[in-house]
Amino acid sequence: MQKPLTILHTEASCGWGGQEIRILTEMAGMNARGHRTMLICPAESNIYREAQERGLDAHALPIGKKRLPGLLALRAWLQQQHVDVINTHSSTDSWLAALACKTLRRAPPIVRTRHISAPINNKGSTRWLYQEATQFIVTTGERLRETLIRENRYDPERILSVTTGIDSQRFVPGDKQMARQVLGLGQGPIIGIVATMRGWKGHSFLLEAFAKLQNPQAQLVMVGHGPQYDNLRALAESLGISGQVLMPGNQQDVVPWLQALDCFVLPSWANEGVPQAMLQAMFVGLPIITTDVGSITEAISHGNNGLIVPTKDSTALLQAITQLLQTPALAMEMGRQARATALERFDFVRMIDKMEHVFERVVVGH
Known part of the structure; x- marks a missing residue:
């Protein structure tokens, strides 16, 4: 130096x-x-x-x-x-x-x-x-x-x-059940996203996909705030899923929120580099569902450490979410591969x- x-x-x-x-x-x-x-x-x-x-x-x-x-x-x-x-x-x-x-x-x-x-x-x-x-x-x-x-x-x-x-000492896999208990979450399937609520992050397509899941035991956690917050809350209500959607706003520490999830979804359709929150989820050992936007595929390899779906496609998102929830062994292996990729490169x-x-x-x- x-x-x-x-x-x-x-x-x-x-x-x-x-x-x-x-x-x-x-x-x-x-x-x-x-x-x-x-x-x-x-x-x-x-x-x-x-x-x-x-x-x-x-x-x-x-x-x-x-x-x-x-x-x-x-x-x-x-x-x-x-x-x-x-x-x-x-x-x-x-x-x-x-x-x-x-x-x-x-x-x-x-x-x-x-x-x-x-x-x-x-x-x-x-x-x-x-x-x-x-x-x-x-x-x-x-x-x-x-x-x-x-x-x-x-x-x-x-x-x-x-x-x-990403700080590899801080973002680590944790006790999922303990994290859910501390945060007051349910014990059913939990899908999550951590992202500023801007239009191009794709939250609205995730809400539409979650509504089609039609699983009353499932929860969708959307951590973050931004200009689309009120619109997304209104969309959840119009889709009839507001009781299953948690929007806690910005969080000082997102680690326990990530540790509580079954999978991390980032359906962006524009303006990405390699998203920081996605990398954090990878370090925590989560399987990723995302899109081929910006430099995302420099971190996510389809079928290896996550699933790549088309942009602005709630049906494709639903299929990917369903696949991971119905095959927990696959989800676990993708999460393991995601963490290995993150440790090696990010x-x-x-x-x-x-x-x-x-x-x-x-x-x-x-």
Whole structure:
């Protein structure tokens, strides 16, 4: 390792999900290695509050929108602080950081992390942002990296896939019955999802599939919150299954919720890298039902550690859920394979090693 680095993360998003969790866990991991990390985000954002609760160095600036006050505030902050490298995470803060650095005499290099698979346009301004203003791009999946190289013609030597790493000491298989007892869940089949409630996560198709299951002993647990929360609750009521659907909102510790499940379902139809919650479920030893979106299939192999179904297809989801519930030996073997895959490829230490190497490479090259 070179000398300890001062790493600044920027995040314009006010939401809460895997992207924000990765930023904070990565900051803590770098701090543990002797680096100094800081975060700039809007005062009203969830990540600002959570960073403070975790004892991380967070600074509130008006960077939630692409506006001049945010640009000037960020520029002034950078003039007053020594930073070795900036890691941007969303479109708005990436633009503000790029423009601020463009106007500074001695600006730090920028690393842009792309967390989702949404396409990037090929406008000249966007190309400037990614290939001139940004020194290095990190994607959260290899397929995302390949898309940037193929579709956007970005320099492959300056893009690396670094999948989100999971704490293998914390996310472990547990006593399913004990977890259910502690959480007040039933002892029948339990299907679950942990995800921010956005439309493209596919919760509505999971609700429709669960309704078709027609098993009064079964429960569907949907951990998380988000803009679709009220709509999903209303959908569960309209389907006549609200009594079997538990929506506990965001949870500080999702481990017991995962340990209580029989299978984990993530029916996303857009915008995924390798989803963090899915990896957590794999470490807990759960069989996975999901879709071929983003870089999901870099973790899930159909028939081996999970089942891949078509997107937006509640009937296919129902068939996959039924298959796992009716063949517990198959579900158990898929869960075992899922954990083995996770331990081999998605450990937290591996992620920190790779990100540390990226930051050191960029700083030395700059």
